[in-house]
Amino acid sequence: MAALREFVSTVVSDGSRDAGLAMLLLSRPPTNAMTRQVYREIVAAAAELAERDDVAAVILFGGHEIFSAGDDMPELRTLTAPEAETTARARQQAIDAVAQIPKPTVAAITGYALGAGLTLALAADWRVSGDNVKFGATEILAGLIPGGDGMARLTRAAGASRAKELVFSGRFFDAEEALTLGLIDEMVAPDDVYDAAAGWARRFLEGPRHALAAAKAGINDVFEAGPAERVAAERRRYVDVFAAGQTGDEDSGSRAR
16 A cells, blocks of 8 residues: 655555565655655655554665665755755755654665765665665765765764765765665665565564664664763653553453453
């Protein structure tokens, strides 16, 4: 079953093997370039997948040819400063929405992941790439810098020195280097990208959803919150999961009786 928008769709499997597996699909040929509309559609799609009870894990996919070449530069060059600020806000909201989906997410990366496309991939929990993919934090080539928390995400994955070199140069790099830098987690043959991503996601389809959501949020807090906030949030989530488990035990007991 699919919920279609113009450029972003959600597809949820109803098959017995993959029940609970969903896809957030970008489809803006030929390069899946990002615009304000695309960002708004990503926010809506991510919110839908976050709320649906029949979704347990999500694959972020741009199709078999290309993940995303980043922002639509012809559109970006026409914007006024206030319009550029609106776009930057929309980009941030889209990246945050994907990162905060309270379910395991995996980016299935094909072709190119450049600029904002790379940042979007970094918002997923796990990244699978074809061995022929080209990556790049390419914003500097247009006189810009990564937005949408892109520099922070690069730094978390690759370290400060390597992130600076990638951002300063805007150079392209291949999947092998991306794997070495920690920007992707698995490299496979180009035709195997989606299947490998689905294989990763399937591991969590029968998992305890409340606990998985709490674990994801807690790990994200390591990077996003200060020390005091981190400790308090982790304690709160631990108690929430514990309470949910106790409720589940009671329910099981009542069913047994």
